Amino acid sequence: MNVFVLFPLFDEKIHRKKDPWQIPLHLFRLGHEVKILAYQKNNSDPITSRVDGIEIVRVKPNLLHLLFYLIKNSRNIDCIISYFGNWITLLSGISFKLKKRKGVFVIKMDTDGSYAIKEKNLFRLFYKYFTHLLFPFFVDLIIVESPQARNRILKRYWWLENKIIVLPNGVDTDTYKELEKSIKRPKRSSKKRIILFVGDVIPRKGVDLLIKAFSQLEKEYPNYIVKIVGDVKADPTYKKFLDKLIQSERISKKVIFLGRIGEKELIKEFHKAEIFCLPSRSEGFSIVLIEAMYFGKAIVASNVGASQFVLERGKAGLIFEKDDLNDLIFKLRLLMKSDRLRKFLGKKAHERCIKYFNWSRIVEKLDSYIRKIRQSYEVR
Template sequence: MKILQVINNLDVGGAETLLSAYALNSRENTSVILTLVSSDSWIKSELENAGVKVIDLALHDKYRFFGAIRGIVNVTLSEKPDIVHAHLFPPQYYLAFLRLFFRKISFVFSEHSTNNRRRGILLLKPLEALSYRIYDRVIVISEAARKELCRLYPGQNCTIVYGGADEKRFSGPRNEEFDFILVASLRGKEKGVDVFLEALSMIKDRGYTAVVLGDGVMKNELIELRDRLGLKKTVDFKGNVGNVGEYLRKARVFVLPSRWEGLPVSIMEAMFAGTAVVASRTGGVPEVVPENDCALLFEPEDSEELAKALVRVLDDNELRLRLAENARKRAGLLFTLSAFTSRLDSFYREIKRTRK
């Protein structure tokens, strides 16, 4: 089958990483990736170098409704996909609208989180609910995301498809050089990077060092916060890098202080790298790393609880090693790239079968 994957761009992020991983590794289906705006990332380069077709509408911004609709229609007509798969917002709305006109093609949407700002806007609530119901099927990436979607929109037809990570890219010899690493898109406040910095400021007398990987519009603001908190010499913002696995294997602890989550791929990557995990107790996180068995968890936005967890996991070598090893074994059982690809292949097969 041919799958037309529609996403905002191919900047570095969880949804983009999962989409790329599937397109590169499925032997059953062919993905054509349509982006609304241009990107210049290692994800895009890797896809194009592997021969995956990437079509860029090169819009001025992702909210150009008429330009996006016109471009998606033209590509859909020329590529003739069996399934059109929308990721993130606003493709969620664009493809829901176009579903009304392409009745012979299956349209699906992936919900990558348990929350979004639109659900709190009164005028958008009816449109939000309708956008989900129009799709033939909605993918959710965790049980937490499924429960939240069904709570908001009872009767919603959705399927859980757990993500995965390329174990070969992240596994390998460890060479610990610094204490903490945080890998996240810096495009908004949902990843809680500010919470991490506040926690570090509470324990800065201990001399811990940290690296933040990722980029986005919040980066400069977060760097300014780091400097105000007196952490300039201990927290290094590296931006986007292609060798995330190498950095993960150099860190003693992976930290993800998200305010909300779907099912973070970055935690799976840390698990394969053998890096102990400290993360917020939100969304699908407890599904990936059961508390006190594979990770230490804390309440979202509680920087004081996070600070205590960071000290605990570094001071207790036995605990840190046990958490990392348990997480590594769990990742090998549930979150390999082949397991994820197989789950999504099976989902597409079911869509095609029920369409006939």
């Protein structure tokens, strides 16, 4: 099967762990011919390149160039997977289905399940009703990342119920297994227990909330420290605010910023940590949350994005109310004082990750859905 993944802003470095790369990679591993269609980032970008067996085709950053390429090559395409619901998705789907009626058109949605632009003017109002009329005719499958996202879509587009499936994001467990073979697993120290955060150091990620909570607990649990992994230059003003906060709370020796680190170093930090904390104020479908689950960490995360679904509403990790400092302190204290609870939740998290958030299994399900749709076209 020839599969095209349509993601105009695709970047090999940014999306390496995310679905725009992982879905094509695992479809390729299942034996399909896979291409990613994207815009050129600059004039020096090659028109075509190949990474891990997948061909990346880049066209000039213009919708007409993209549509022309799809129309020209549609007869050689069996399935298109397009990301998000916008004019590119809409026109690409129509163009493809007009040229190849038996081709399969799939839309991959983001966590919030939104694929119609909010109606703020006549143009967007037109777009809304245009999509209402056309989506049922040219869309074969809509993928959302959580049951909550599916419910949000169905409130507005109830007639698409039979076309919407839930397939979450995941981690590439095969890659992690290979990386771990080349890494000497560090031993945890009972004298220095670690609470780990991974992500850009920006207000949306709520690092200040973690620091404030830790400052209330560090005297009670003096053997704990906080390690923060992520881009400290993403928001210099926020970083200065955090530095002042740390100094005012007199915990400078117990909060360590590691900055950006490589994949192997990140794996080592996961192994060293006792607790993983994700105190985000807003979040999509957090990949790092699933990574923490894979490494069997006891997790405490805010109730934003897909965390309720990912952590099975508190069964595979503790969940606190967004921006509620007292709730975060309470949940962290539960984990910091109980080895037994940390081990129990870490085991639950790992088991759930392997069962539900493993890219190999996720893409096998997607492949099965696409094959069934193709078979249904063949018998018509």
